[in-house]
Amino acid sequence: MKRITVKIAGPAGMGIKSAGLLLAKIVTEAGYYFADYSEYPSLIRGGHNTYQITVSPKEVFMADKKANLLIALSPGHEEDGKNLLKIPLSTMTMQLGGQIYANTISIGAICWILDLNRENAKNIVTGYYGDDPKNPEAFEIGWGWAGTNAKKNEIDKVKDNGDKGSIMDGNEAFGWGLFRGGCNFFAAYPMTPATGVLHFLAKNQDKFGIKVVQPEDEIAVANEATGASIAGASAAVATSGGGFALMNEAVSFGGMIGAGVVYFVGQRPGPATGMPTWTVQGDLLYSVFSGHGEFAKIVLAPGDTQECWECGWESINLANKYDIPVIVLADKILCESSKNIIDPEKGKVEVIKSKKIIPGSGIYLYNSYEHDEEGFSTEDAGIAKKGTEERLNKMKNILKIEKYIFNFYGSKTARNLIVSWGSTKGAILEAIRGNSDMAYLQIKMLWPLNKEIEKVIKSFKTKILVENNATAQLGKLLRSEMGIEFNKTVLKYDGRPFFPNELKEELI
Amino acid sequence: MTDLKSKIVPTWCPGCQDFVIYASLQQAIINQKIDIKDLVIVYDIGCIGNMADFLKVFGVHSLHGRSVPTAVGIKLAHPELKVVVVGGDGGVYGEGLSHLIAAARLNIDITVLVANNQLYSLTTGQTSPTTPKGAKTKSTPKGVESVPIEPEGLIRAVNPTAWVKHVSCQKPPEVTEAIEAALKHHGFDLLDIDQLCVSFGKQLL
Numbered sequence: 005m006k007r008i009t010v011k012i013a014g015p016a017g018m019g020i021k022s023a024g025l026l027l028a029k030i031v032t033e034a035g036y037y038f039a040d041y042s043e044y045p046s047l048i049r050g051g052h053n054t055y056q057i058t059v060s061p062k063e064v065f066m067a068d069k070k071a072n073l074l075i076a077l078s079p080g081h082e083e084d085g086k087n088l089l090k091i092p093l094s095t096m097t098m099q100l101g102g103q104i105y106a107n108t109i110s111i112g113a114i115c116w117i118l119d120l121n122r123e124n125a126k127n128i129v130t131g132y133y134g135d136d137p138k139n140p141e142a143f144e145i146g147w148g149w150a151g152t153n154a155k156k157n158e159i160d161k162v163k164d165n166g167d168k169g170s171i172m173d174g175n176e177a178f179g180w181g182l183f184r185g186g187c188n189f190f191a192a193y194p195m196t197p198a199t200g201v202l203h204f205l206a207k208n209q210d211k212f213g214i215k216v217v218q219p220e221d222e223i224a225v226a227n228e229a230t231g232a233s234i235a236g237a238s239a240a241v242a243t244s245g246g247g248f249a250l251m252n253e254a255v256s257f258g259g260m261i262g263a264g265v266v267y268f269v270g271q272r273p274g275p276a277t278g279m280p281t282w283t284v285q286g287d288l289l290y291s292v293f294s295g296h297g298e299f300a301k302i303v304l305a306p307g308d309t310q311e312c313w314e315c316g317w318e319s320i321n322l323a324n325k326y327d328i329p330v331i332v333l334a335d336k337i338l339c340e341s342s343k344n345i346i347d348p349e350k351g352k353v354e355v356i357k358s359k360k361i362i363p364g365s366g367i368y369l370y371n372s373y374e375h376d377e378e379g380f381s382t383e384d385a386g387i388a389k390k391g392t393e394e395r396l397n398k399m400k401n402i403l404k405i406e407k408y409i410f411n412f413y414g415s416k417t418a419r420n421l422i423v424s425w426g427s428t429k430g431a432i433l434e435a436i437r438g439n440s441d442m443a444y445l446q447i448k449m450l451w452p453l454n455k456e457i458e459k460v461i462k463s464f465k466t467k468i469l470v471e472n473n474a475t476a477q478l479g480k481l482l483r484s485e486m487g488i489e490f491n492k493t494v495l496k497y498d499g500r501p502f503f504p505n506e507l508k509e510e511l512i
Numbered sequence: 513m514t515d516l517k518s519k520i521v522p523t524w525c526p527g528c529q530d531f532v533i534y535a536s537l538q539q540a541i542i543n544q545k546i547d548i549k550d551l552v553i554v555y556d557i558g559c560i561g562n563m564a565d566f567l568k569v570f571g572v573h574s575l576h577g578r579s580v581p582t583a584v585g586i587k588l589a590h591p592e593l594k595v596v597v598v599g600g601d602g603g604v605y606g607e608g609l610s611h612l613i614a615a616a617r618l619n620i621d622i623t624v625l626v627a628n629n630q631l632y633s634l635t636t637g638q639t640s641p642t643t644p645k646g647a648k649t650k651s652t653p654k655g656v657e658s659v660p661i662e663p664e665g666l667i668r669a670v671n672p673t674a675w676v677k678h679v680s681c682q683k684p685p686e687v688t689e690a691i692e693a694a695l696k697h698h699g700f701d702l703l704d705i706d707q708l709c710v711s712f713g714k715q716l717l
């Protein structure tokens with residue numbers, strides 16, 4: 005078997021995600037690649053929570069929907085019962101003194117089934133759970149049980165076991181990226197699925213030298229970040245759609261006064277409170293048109309965990325270079341799914357500082373009213389026109405200078421071109437794997453839209469748009485800005501991401 | 513004596529007590545020998561906020577109601593700065609009240625000066641959170657139904673150690689003295705200043 009998908013299901017509070025990440029660590033150390041996916045309701049206890057992981061000797065871009073192996077940590081979580089591994093967990097956990105060991109027992113069984121190295125895996129379990137000696141014991145129990153009761157389900161063995169970097173989710177990768185880009189002020193009000201950025205940076209604030217605060221609401225978050233930027237800090241915030249709505253007046257303020265702030269928006273299905281723990285790409289147009297008035301802004305979208313890291317420093321640099329709001333659009337899939345990325349501390353990253361006047365470096369009035377060159381209010385027609393043009397002209401410079409535009413995959417002579425943005429990248433790369441008829445354009449800078457994008461898309465005869473939303477928002481943008489028409493549009497808007505196989509079928 | 517006045521002549525109505533606060537603030541900054549390089553004034557939107565154009569200091573004319581969080585962000589990012597907020601009762605006690613409470617709880621070292629004219633004056637005289645119950649304004653021709661906020665008591669209830677004081681523009685030397693005391697004080701301070709709006713507030717006297 006080339007790749008295998010293992011799924012662990014149970015109620016919240018049984019350490020499903022933590023066991024999943026442990027398994028991710030074990031398979032990575034064994035030389036495999038993985039991609040994971042978790043589903044959980046917006047509850048603290050109970051509900052049906054799942055973690056699934058696709059393991060392969062080759063890079064995995066998106067986890068598969070169908071599991072080859074399912075483990076239910078407690079009764080009632082067997083799903084359709086297909087591929088269910090019936091481990092007598094309740095008797096086994098009684099032996100160990102607690103239900104909490106069900107997850108580690110399962111890991112032991114999975115490791116045996118995948119034919120992994122017992123000692124290596126056990127060492128990782130021991131390191132992962134620290135002092136508790138019962139976890140390695142639980143691992144052994146699971147391993148032993150599988151040895152007499154299960155069948156091996158080996159994946160192809162890995163040939164090269166090179167450096168697989170670090171395992172993290174998109175929120176952490178983005179936080180790392182912010183730090184590498186010189187961010188030193190971060191504010192957030194908790195909102196799923198972006199809360200992980202706050203947790204990660206709060207935990208690492210001393211190590212990173214970042215001032216991390218949780219103000220009274222998102223309005224304060226955005227205005228504090230704007231104030232910090234005025235005072236010379238590299239400032240960023242993280243939220244989801246509803247919180248971003250509250251921040252919008254400050255986005256406009258930043259555009260007016262020329263104070264850069266990074267707005268990380270982890271999308272979740274709306275409108276309103278929507279489905280907090282599920283996924284969508286519903287806020288593209290809202291981000292592009294966020295903030296009242298006409299001014300320059302940048303909208304970026306990472307397509308995978310590595311790009312979350314990249315967008316971290318790219319966004320803070322752009323905010324400081326052009327002194328404008330920069331919005332980074334992620335979603336539940338990117339924020340909360342894990343992958344191995346290049347060690348986030350490695351690699352040279354440029355750090356750009358803003359050249360604007362800050363306290364101590366001169367006298368200036370940062371003015372939310374229309375203003376003259378010293379910042380004083382004016383209603384003069386000539387200055388108003390010039391001010392508007394100066395603010396908008398930043399877009400021209402961005403288009404001229406910036407190269408962070410898109411990724412192109414496949415052949416320029418392929419028959420079809422798929423166009424998408426953000427997290428759909430994973431499922432698309434899986435769906436077109438080995439298919440030379442399909443090329444793929446992933447747009448990373450969604451605003452302003454570079455003419456290069458138009459050139460690439462128009463050079464293909466058959467154009468297919470893939471978006472995880474109901475209204476084909478990128479399609480609308482490309483039509484209005486570039487007159488691009490798609491031959492086929494594939495949309496999904498039920499809170500779930502595209503999975504490789506279902507997308508493959510849709511693309512035929 | 514350094515001149516803090518900008519190139520712009522104040523546009524307040526003749527007789528407006530915002531002039532008192534304007535003069536007192538300049539006098540207090542000079543008396544306290546505050547180095548202009550270390551000073552940032554954040555103004556709210558409103559008549560009093562228009563002071564932004566009349567002073568030549570490092571300033572931020574922020575959004576309506578958001579002067580306090582803007583100032584908090586500046587102070588958090590750059591703790592050595594002396595950060596002063598100048599706003600009205602509408603912006604600071606209405607639109608931005610939650611921010612004032614949060615800043616008081618944090619006891620962050622900023623000075624908040626509120627020109628309390630019991631009205632939204634820049635928008636031509638509607639009721640504000642401090643308008644007395646029953647008072648008639650343009651938006652409440654039948655009289656205000658709510659009871660007013662009492663800023664001193666409110667902030668003391670939130671943080672008993674916060675520095676809060678109430679003065680009136682009727683006595684300009686007291687205003688200067690109180691601003692000086694606020695500037696000297698470390699930690700959060702709120703100075704609530706009675707200010708008569710001669711254009712829309714005479715019925716409140």
Ligand SMILES: Cc1ncc(C[n+]2csc(CCOP(=O)(O)OP(=O)(O)O)c2C)c(N)n1
Nearest residue numbers: 557558559560576600601602603632633634
């Ligand atoms: C978000 C927003 N809402 C409303 C306004 C309109 N507005 C401008 S000033 C003001 C009230 C000002 O009252 P106050 O803060 O007491 O200042 P004053 O004019 O009385 O000095 C209002 C409502 C605005 N600028 N922004």
Ligand code: SF4
Nearest residue numbers: 525528559633709710
């Ligand atoms: S409207 Fe009232 S508060 Fe505003 S400047 Fe005139 S008198 Fe002063």
Ligand SMILES: [Mg+2]
Nearest residue numbers: 600601602631
């Ligand atoms: Mg007022």
